[in-house]
Amino acid sequence: MDFALPEELIALRQSFAAFLDREVRPLEAEHAREFWGEYPDRDSLAPVVQSIRRRSAEEGFYAAYMPEEAGGQGLSVLGTTLLVEDAARSGMRLALAAIAPPNPAGPSPLLVKLPRHLWDSYVFPVVAGTTTMCFALTEPEAGSDAQSIRTKAVLEGDEWVITGHKHYITNGEHADFAIVFAVTDAEKRAAGGITAFVVPADQFRRGKLQWNLSDSHPAELYFDDARVPVDHVIGEVGMGFFEAMTFLNSGRAYIGAQSLGLAEWALDAAIDHAQKRTAFGRPLAKNQGVSFPLARSKADIEAIRWLVYHLAWRVDTEGDALGVMGDASITKYYATETAFEVADRAVQVFGGMGIMREGPVERVQRHLRMLRVVEGASEVQLLVIARTLGL
Amino acid sequence: MKIAVCVKQVPDTWAEKRLKPEDSTLDRESAEGVLNELDEYAVEEALRLIEAQGGEVVVVSMGPERAGETIRKALSMGADAGIHIVDDALHGSDAIATSAALAKALEGRGFDLILFGSESTDARMSVVPAMVAERLGLPQLTFAQKVEVDGSTVRIERQAEYGYDSIEASAPVVVSVVEKINEPRYPSFKGIMAAKKKPVDTLTVADLGLEPVTVGLAAAWSAVDEFAARPPKAAGTVIADDGAGGVKIADYLSQQKFI
Numbered sequence: 001m002d003f004a005l006p007e008e009l010i011a012l013r014q015s016f017a018a019f020l021d022r023e024v025r026p027l028e029a030e031h032a033r034e035f036w037g038e039y040p041d042r043d044s045l046a047p048v049v050q051s052i053r054r055r056s057a058e059e060g061f062y063a064a065y066m067p068e069e070a071g072g073q074g075l076s077v078l079g080t081t082l083l084v085e086d087a088a089r090s091g092m093r094l095a096l097a098a099i100a101p102p103n104p105a106g107p108s109p110l111l112v113k114l115p116r117h118l119w120d121s122y123v124f125p126v127v128a129g130t131t132t133m134c135f136a137l138t139e140p141e142a143g144s145d146a147q148s149i150r151t152k153a154v155l156e157g158d159e160w161v162i163t164g165h166k167h168y169i170t171n172g173e174h175a176d177f178a179i180v181f182a183v184t185d186a187e188k189r190a191a192g193g194i195t196a197f198v199v200p201a202d203q204f205r206r207g208k209l210q211w212n213l214s215d216s217h218p219a220e221l222y223f224d225d226a227r228v229p230v231d232h233v234i235g236e237v238g239m240g241f242f243e244a245m246t247f248l249n250s251g252r253a254y255i256g257a258q259s260l261g262l263a264e265w266a267l268d269a270a271i272d273h274a275q276k277r278t279a280f281g282r283p284l285a286k287n288q289g290v291s292f293p294l295a296r297s298k299a300d301i302e303a304i305r306w307l308v309y310h311l312a313w314r315v316d317t318e319g320d321a322l323g324v325m326g327d328a329s330i331t332k333y334y335a336t337e338t339a340f341e342v343a344d345r346a347v348q349v350f351g352g353m354g355i356m357r358e359g360p361v362e363r364v365q366r367h368l369r370m371l372r373v374v375e376g377a378s379e380v381q382l383l384v385i386a387r388t389l390g391l
Numbered sequence: 392m393k394i395a396v397c398v399k400q401v402p403d404t405w406a407e408k409r410l411k412p413e414d415s416t417l418d419r420e421s422a423e424g425v426l427n428e429l430d431e432y433a434v435e436e437a438l439r440l441i442e443a444q445g446g447e448v449v450v451v452s453m454g455p456e457r458a459g460e461t462i463r464k465a466l467s468m469g470a471d472a473g474i475h476i477v478d479d480a481l482h483g484s485d486a487i488a489t490s491a492a493l494a495k496a497l498e499g500r501g502f503d504l505i506l507f508g509s510e511s512t513d514a515r516m517s518v519v520p521a522m523v524a525e526r527l528g529l530p531q532l533t534f535a536q537k538v539e540v541d542g543s544t545v546r547i548e549r550q551a552e553y554g555y556d557s558i559e560a561s562a563p564v565v566v567s568v569v570e571k572i573n574e575p576r577y578p579s580f581k582g583i584m585a586a587k588k589k590p591v592d593t594l595t596v597a598d599l600g601l602e603p604v605t606v607g608l609a610a611a612w613s614a615v616d617e618f619a620a621r622p623p624k625a626a627g628t629v630i631a632d633d634g635a636g637g638v639k640i641a642d643y644l645s646q647q648k649f650i
Contacts, residue, residue, distance in 0.1 A: 008583045011467065015578040051621030073580040 003306075011077050014062055016083050019088050020098060028092040035093055035215075046174070047098040049197075050129075053106075056098040057129030063100050063107050065250075069113050071127035071219035076097050077250045078312040081257040084197070088343025091269070091360065093215070101254035102375070106134040108179055109247050113235040113362055114198060114356040120199050122177060134175035136166040136199075136221055137244070141275075144380045145166075147190035147241065148182075151223060153182035153197060155230070160197060162226040165207075165349045172219030173209060180223065181240050188238065196240035198232050200225070214370035249311070249320045251357035252328040255375055256308035256335035262364045263304060263339035267297045271358045273348055287377060290349055297342040304338055328387035333381035340368040392540065394437040394447035396470065397493055397523070400454045400461035401513040408513065414608060415615035416483045417513060419455065426461045429508025429528050431468075433568050435575040436538055438469045438589065447471045449502070453481060453492050459561040459591065466586035467578035480596045484638025486514070490522030492606060495613035497601035498527055504545065504556040507567040509534050520567040530560035536571040 027048055034041040056062040066072025075083075075239040080101060087095040100106020111133075114122055125131040142148040151164025157261040162182050169178070177200045185193030207220030235243040271294060274285035284290045311331040314324050343365040346353035355362055372378050402408050406422035426434075436539040437448045450465040452458050453476040462473040476492050483596050484492070496506060505527075516534075524531035532538075536555060537546035546559040578586075596603050604610060630639045644650045 008580070008587070011464070011578065011583045014582050015467075015583070059577045059579065061577075064580050068581070075580045079580065384534045 005078075005082070009076075009082055011085055012075075012079060013082055016086055016098075017090075019056065019059055019061060020087070020092065020095050023093050024052055024090075024092055024098055025283065026366065028094045029300060035081045035363075040050065040307060042170070048094065049355040052094055052097040053129035053132075060128050061098060061125045063353050065101065065375040066107055066109065066127050067112060070107075072107075073122050076312075077253055077315040078309065080250075081308060081312040082252050084254050085261040085264075088258045090261075091270075096258075102251060102258055103170065105175065107133060108133065109250075110196065110243055111198070113243060115231050116197070118231065118377035121200075126176070129276045131176035132171055132174055133220075133372050134171045134178045135171070136169050136178040136180045138168045139165060140167055144377055147194065149181060149183060149194065151180065151182040152186075153184050153195060155184075156345040158226050159227045160232065162197065162203075162223045162228070162231065164223050166221040166223070167207075168210060169217045169221050170216055170218045172206060172221050173217070178206075178221065179234065180246070181227075182223075190241045190364065192238040194240040195237050196234040196243050197228055199226055199228050203227060212237060212370065216370070240336050245322070246320050249315050249324045249328040249373050251375065252332040253308060253312045253315060255371055256304065256311065256331045259339035259368060259371055260301065260304045261299070262368055263301050263342040266361050266364050267294065267301060270294055270297070270346035270349040275352075284349065293345040293364070294349065295368055297345050300338045300342055304335045312366055329376070329381040329384035329388075332376060333378050333385065336368060336371040337378055338373060340365065343368050392441060392444055392503050394446060394500055394506060395450045395451050395497055395500070396430070396437045396448060396465065396503045397451045397497075398434065398461055398504045399417070399427045399452060399511045400424040400458040401427045401511050404428060405511045410615070410618050415618060416608065418597070419457070424457055424460060424462045427508055427511045429510060429512070429568070429570060430465075431508070431575040432570055432572050433506040433508045434465045434468050434470060435573045436568055437504070438576070439542060439573065440504070440538070444562075445499060446503075448466075449500075451472060451493060451496055452476070453489055453496075454485075457480070459559060462550055462591055463586050464578060464587045466591075467582040468576055469582060470589075472589055474594060475515070475591055476594045478595040478597075480603040480607050481612060484606050485611040485613060486516055486518050487612055488606040488610055490519050490526055491601060492596070492599055494523050495601060495647070496524035496594055497523065503543075503562040503564075504540070505529070505565045507565070509567040509569050517567075518569070520565055524565035527565070529563055529565050530564045531567075532558055532560055533565075533567040535566050535568045538568070539565060540639065565572045577626060585634075 031045060031048055034044055053062055060073050061083060068074045083099045084101055087099045090094060090263035095234055099304050111123050111329060118123040126133050137146055139149050141150060153160045153162045162180060164182060177198055179366060180197045180199045181194055183193055203221040203226035205220055205224060210218045277284050302305040308331055310329050314327055318324055343361060346361045347365055349360055350359060353359040402422035403425050409418040409421040411418045441448055441532045448470040449472045451474045452460050452462050456477060459475055462475055466473055474496055474516045476496055510517040520533055521531055532545060532547045536550045537548040539546045543560055543562045545562055545564045547566060548555040549558055550571065598605060630636055
């Protein structure tokens with residue numbers, strides 16, 4: 001057993017930290033007020049997010065996990081996990097734009113299963129951060145039970161014709177193209193009847209934006225006889241579900257890493273506040289009612305950390321195999337639920353400022369509340385864990 | 392074109408620095424060691440020059456074992472090879488001894504350009520580039536905010552309070568750069584991995600042909616007799632405004648000779 005992080009990943013973290021400090025921190029300060037309104041001022045923030053994404057891609061951070069032949073750096077899941085954690089831990093909202101995962105706007109590793117002649121259109125630009133994508137799986141009647149999707153694709157000559165309605169699609173509003181899951185064989189469904197397609201934005205219609213409690217705002221997408229050439233299939237026809245599963249485990253490590261980083265930021269902020277803020281003639285931290293919850297948060301964070309790093313290490317060691325799935329579910333479940341509690345304690349320590357939009361931790365708790373629902377709700381993770389127990 | 396970049400490992404710019412009580416030298420263990428920020432600009436400039444014109448960049452550093460991390464960082468930015476001057480006898484060397492060691496390491500290697508950051512963030516003397524140039528008998532173009540290499544002519548814009556001076560010299564030449572010159576790149580994962588395989592030569596005082604008595608703390612031309620920690624910040628003076636607050640503040644400023 002060796003729990004030491006490899007020296008090259010420590011060097012990479014330092015390099016990424018320098019990038020965040022020099023290039024993102026000044027922008028975060030400049031645009032802080034735009035985050036404070038009832039809703040963030042998306043129109044003025046969009047170009048800022050875009051510029052950070054491009055700069056980070058130029059410097060090799062944004063999509064470092066993509067293979068070298070796709071324009072990435074071939075960075076391990078553990079390495080990517082550390083960068084996702086560090087972006088979240090920086091406490092800067094804009095830092096989340098500097099590293100693609102777990103935001104589906106960045107390149108999905110699934111894209112490398114497209115034929116090579118399509119990479120100039122769908123792989124290299126999204127790896128370079130000049131375009132973005134979205135992952136269109138969820139439908140009004142198919143959430144956790146994703147294989148119940150109704151969107152269909154029918155082959156007509158040398159084109160697939162896609163019909164259906166997707167919702168809760170993160171970055172649906174801005175995406176240049178979507179990875180769309182559609183039924184190609186109603187009999188087989190998940191067992192060989194669902195196919196993943198890449199569909200350019202001019203082939204779908206964006207419905208209404210769906211405001212939720214987090215600062216992300218997914219969109220509805222309508223596919224009214226959307227047409228794509230036969231070569232726009234990701235992997236094999238009918239194997240879309242299996243293709244998607246391939247990267248599920250690393251995706252869960254990244255959700256865990258973001259939860260970890262946000263929890264660390266919330267705890268650091270709460271500790272600082274508890275030491276500086278005085279009430280009844282002494283610092284808040286002098287009360288065990290304040291210090292013990294924060295001590296529990298520290299213990300929780302270390303538990304999250306080692307679950308997340310261990311999952312990342314397993315994916316790197318064993319591949320993104322189905323056998324790792326139990327650990328992936330444990331990590332996603334525990335990291336999001338526990339980090340939410342850490343953020344909740346931080347909000348309580350901050351008191352009035354804790355619930356203010358302009359305060360340091362309010363949005364962290366909202367974001368973590370969202371993570372308990374998306375990418376497999378906690379109950380879905382518990383279901384997977386129960387199955388690994390033979391239940 | 393063959394370019395040397397001299398770099399130094401310094402304590403993290405933002406860290407609280409301490410001196411060691413036993414010999415009054417910098418306690419290098421007390422803070423994280425980083426590549427001196429201005430040297431990053433020198434490395435970047437060297438990389439840009441060879442990317443445009445072809446050639447090789449060699450990073451040269453004098454410092455204890457852990458200064459090897461700094462060489463590795465410059466290599467991960469894209470430099471080709473490193474030279475690490477490391478020897479316990481060098482501990483406590485002043486700028487004069489440092490320049491002697493660097494000059495010995497640089498001479499006879501056919502460098503067309505020897506780049507430096509214009510100062511280190513720990514010592515802030517800005518003298519080593521000039522001393523190395525003098526020892527090697529080379530022209531020095533210091534405080535460059537722009538460098539152009541045109542055949543064997545090296546032209547710089549030398550930063551000045553009133554703007555800049557354009558000066559030039561024939562290669563080989565020593566150049567020091569200021570932060571205005573470029574935006575240094577960040578080591579990427581590929582760069583970090585590639586750096587692991589790049590060669591770093593280690594040189595001792597004996598390898599350089601220097602007498603140990605001419606370097607190190609005992610040979611330094613200046614000595615620190617004593618030092619004291621910075622006094623804790625004193626509580627400020629609070630003036631309650633009872634209608635004459637402005638006058639009291641003016642009196643205070645006058646007493647302190649600010650006005």
